[in-house]
Amino acid sequence: MIPTHFSRRLVLPAAVTYGVFLLCVPKAAAAGFAKGLALCAESVLPALFPFFVVSSLIVHAPGNHLLAKPLVPLTRICGLKTKEAPLILLLSWVGGYAVCARLIGEALEQKAISRQEARLLLVLGCCSSPGFVIGCIGGLMLGNLQLGVLLYFLQISANLLSASVLWPRLRPVPGAALSPLPADLRPLSLPVAISQAMDSSLTVCGCVLFFRVAASALAAVFPLTGLPFAGVCALLEITSGCHAFAQLGGAASLYGICICLSCLGASVLTQIRQLAGQKLSLGLFTVSRLCNALFLCGEIRLCTAFLPGTAPAFTSLSERVIISSRLPWDSAFLQFCLLCAVLYKLCGKNYNVRYLVGLNKGKDAKNVQEKTVRN
Numbered sequence: 001m002i003p004t005h006f007s008r009r010l011v012l013p014a015a016v017t018y019g020v021f022l023l024c025v026p027k028a029a030a031a032g033f034a035k036g037l038a039l040c041a042e043s044v045l046p047a048l049f050p051f052f053v054v055s056s057l058i059v060h061a062p063g064n065h066l067l068a069k070p071l072v073p074l075t076r077i078c079g080l081k082t083k084e085a086p087l088i089l090l091l092s093w094v095g096g097y098a099v100c101a102r103l104i105g106e107a108l109e110q111k112a113i114s115r116q117e118a119r120l121l122l123v124l125g126c127c128s129s130p131g132f133v134i135g136c137i138g139g140l141m142l143g144n145l146q147l148g149v150l151l152y153f154l155q156i157s158a159n160l161l162s163a164s165v166l167w168p169r170l171r172p173v174p175g176a177a178l179s180p181l182p183a184d185l186r187p188l189s190l191p192v193a194i195s196q197a198m199d200s201s202l203t204v205c206g207c208v209l210f211f212r213v214a215a216s217a218l219a220a221v222f223p224l225t226g227l228p229f230a231g232v233c234a235l236l237e238i239t240s241g242c243h244a245f246a247q248l249g250g251a252a253s254l255y256g257i258c259i260c261l262s263c264l265g266a267s268v269l270t271q272i273r274q275l276a277g278q279k280l281s282l283g284l285f286t287v288s289r290l291c292n293a294l295f296l297c298g299e300i301r302l303c304t305a306f307l308p309g310t311a312p313a314f315t316s317l318s319e320r321v322i323i324s325s326r327l328p329w330d331s332a333f334l335q336f337c338l339l340c341a342v343l344y345k346l347c348g349k350n351y352n353v354r355y356l357v358g359l360n361k362g363k364d365a366k367n368v369q370e371k372t373v374r375n
Contacts, residue, residue, distance in 0.1 A: 032216025052197030092125030
């Protein structure tokens, strides 16, 4: 993670550079803003806004911990002793990284979890939602829903492996004093949940628009194609990065999408910083995403061999062979008879030759026998 004092010094030159790009290519910036709005309207808001509302209602509803009981043993093994941890982890895996950051930020602000537990929950729960991975990446970009399902579950297992590698730094301090969640904050009405979801959705859409405009401006100033263009898109925004890698085809598209899902991009990291709050440090989280990329690429390398697929083959024929002409039945029958007669003559000639040779051999043998008897 970049030190705070150094990152503050980069704010001024980065802002000036961004403004210069916008002035140099206003049409490209406007096109990027339009694409960002379309992305927010078609994908981001339909996928995130309902989950923001539902997750807020579930977290503040009585008896909510029954939903996350299957995850209690996992959280206990990881050292998460608070009652809210299994539910936060479950909703994070279902809702995606934005829901994960928002729930962790709220729990940290209300002192329901410690900072160490918040860092561990962020490493364990931060992933892309099943709607994005299975539906968008698997179904639309790669054209294989089975591969999308595999990617979704493998990214969760990569989170667990990354947390195990960084466990000495992420292990919660035992006996940390936490304040219980106040009783007056537990019930949450639907209007309040919708208002909070609107604020979070605006934050997410603002980040998407900002980095979409930046990607369009960079593409106009520095015309890149192929793998370099996909790498720049992945560095800025996860959706455009996955789409650019998917267009490459082959193994590059699959492993590039794995890197996008692991490293997330500047847009997602900005969203997580805003939703989780300034109290949560993202240093170890950034290191965990690099480990996540290595684990996810290794897992997908092992598992794709068991998925059905197709192998390209070269052929000089067209997709459909069409017969241009066909003989009439009478002509075909006469040719068949002629072919049979030719074969009969050839076979008969060979048979007669063999018969005469055998007959001559028999006469010679008889003559030799008669001569022997006379002698």
